Amino acid sequence: MNILLCGANGxxxxxxxxxxxxxxxxxxxxxxxxxxxxxxxAIDYTRDHSPEIxxxxxxxxxxxxxxxxxxxxxxxxxxxxxxxxAPIALFExxxxxxxxxxxxxxxxxxxxxxxxRYHRSKKQADDYLATLPVxxxxxxxxxxxxxxxxxxxxxxxxxSLPFVPLPAGGRQAIQPVHIDDxxxxxxxxxxxxxxxxxxxxxVGAEAITFRDWLMSLRAQLGLPRTLGLPIPHxxxxxxxxxxxxxxxxxxxxxxxxxxxxxxxxxxTMTALLGRLPRDASRFIAADTARERALxxxxxxxxxxxxxSVALVWILTGLVSLGLxxxxxxxxxxxxxxxxGAAAPVALYGAALLDLAFGVGVYALEPPRRRWLWRAQMLLxxxxxxxxxxxxxxxxxxxxxPLLKNVPxxxxxxxxxxxxxxxxxxxx
Numbered sequence: 114m115n116i117l118l119c120g121a122n123g124x125x126x127x128x129x130x131x132x133x134x135x136x137x138x139x140x141x142x143x144x145x146x147x148x149x150x151x152x153x154x155a156i157d158y159t160r161d162h163s164p165e166i167x168x169x170x171x172x173x174x175x176x177x178x179x180x181x182x183x184x185x186x187x188x189x190x191x192x193x194x195x196x197x198x199a200p201i202a203l204f205e206x207x208x209x210x211x212x213x214x215x216x217x218x219x220x221x222x223x224x225x226x227x228x229x230r231y232h233r234s235k236k237q238a239d240d241y242l243a244t245l246p247v248x249x250x251x252x253x254x255x256x257x258x259x260x261x262x263x264x265x266x267x268x269x270x271x272x273s274l275p276f277v278p279l280p281a282g283g284r285q286a287i288q289p290v291h292i293d294d295x296x297x298x299x300x301x302x303x304x305x306x307x308x309x310x311x312x313x314x315x316v317g318a319e320a321i322t323f324r325d326w327l328m329s330l331r332a333q334l335g336l337p338r339t340l341g342l343p344i345p346h347x348x349x350x351x352x353x354x355x356x357x358x359x360x361x362x363x364x365x366x367x368x369x370x371x372x373x374x375x376x377x378x379x380x381t382m383t384a385l386l387g388r389l390p391r392d393a394s395r396f397i398a399a400d401t402a403r404e405r406a407l408x409x410x411x412x413x414x415x416x417x418x419x420x421s422v423a424l425v426w427i428l429t430g431l432v433s434l435g436l437x438x439x440x441x442x443x444x445x446x447x448x449x450x451x452x453g454a455a456a457p458v459a460l461y462g463a464a465l466l467d468l469a470f471g472v473g474v475y476a477l478e479p480p481r482r483r484w485l486w487r488a489q490m491l492l493x494x495x496x497x498x499x500x501x502x503x504x505x506x507x508x509x510x511x512x513x514p515l516l517k518n519v520p521x522x523x524x525x526x527x528x529x530x531x532x533x534x535x536x537x538x539x540x
Contacts, residue, residue, distance in 0.1 A: 283324025
């Protein structure tokens with residue numbers, strides 16, 4: 114069959130495109146930029162809001178699959194544009210063009226009780242599709258887990274923390290579905306020979322609490338048991354409000370969807386697959402657990418180390434600018450041979466350099482940040498050599514001011530080496 118798959122570069126779309134191609138179908142990949150690639154169709158969901166734009170793209174197409182979705186609005190990529198107006202125009206054009214079947218990948222919770230703009234916009238397209246005289250199915254996945262998914266990275270990172278954070282105690286009900294089960298179900302719907310009209314809740318085998326979900330992931334990663342850390346409701350709401358100004362998955366919309374719960378009967382999913390969906394306790398393959406645990410830990414350890422190093426440089430710079438008695442600083446400089454007019458230049462120049470190093474940790478992008486780490490290591494070596502030669506007593510100081518340069522150097526070296534390691538956070 115000829116299949117137009119919109120959102121082919123997304124998380125679900127990538128997996129589905131590969132599965133359909135493996136079954137011998139011709140997949141026309143609807144993407145934002147075709148770039149001259151074979152079987153790629155350029156679409157712009159922020160602007161393609163009339164059936165006339167879509168009809169030429171549907172010549173010879175047997176099945177349309179809409180896998181476009183966003184969790185957060187950015188510029189013109191709004192919920193109304195991507196979840197409602199563009200899909201409705203596509204569905205209308207597909208009906209007019211005689212497309213045999215339309216598969217809409219919606220979301221569990223896009224129903225009459227929907228509160229979030231995400232769910233309400235999805236429901237608009239779902240409801241419109243149900244009015245058309247074509248074969249159609251609305252697939253409503255719960256939380257979808259896949260090794261290369263953004264949510265998988267987030268939840269595994271949370272599960273790997275020394276104490277697992279639990280929003281409002283982690284009592285929210287969820288029913289995660291594995292990407293392999295979801296894709297298999299979608300392929301079966303595409304290939305189904307009889308008439309098809311209805312809604313499919315795509316969920317895992319059992320509903321579990323958010324707490325049990327994170328603890329299960331931790332066990333699958335091979336990490337030791339730990340305690341949960343309940344996060345008060347007011348604190349989560351504050352964090353979600355802040356999250357709207359930062360990159361990531363947490364904002365007030367996603368928090369509200371989590372609080373509402375995300376479960377359904379798995380009977381229809383089981384009947385379609387001919388078996389129970391994979392249990393959430395078996396999502397992580399044993400042979401990948403060690404690598405995934407290392408990645409999950411690095412997802413929070415490396416940012417923590419970066420913050421710590423930046424804090425050291427910034428506070429050191431501020432202390433040198435006057436928090437520490439200036440005359441005492443000049444006395445130390447005199448001990449290494451820096452006096453007169455050179456002393457304030459050395460003192461304030463070094464302080465400003467320290468501040469620049471601290472700010473640069475966050476101001477510079479990763480490729481340039483490697484040079485920053487190298488400069489910091491060189492400066493630490495220079496400081497250490499000068500102090501060791503001019504003030505050798507600091508080697509034996511009870512507070513170890515010079516010896517502390519050794520672990521600081523090691524931490525910066527680690528950050529330098531991990532700077533270009535590919536991050537496993539795709540969408």
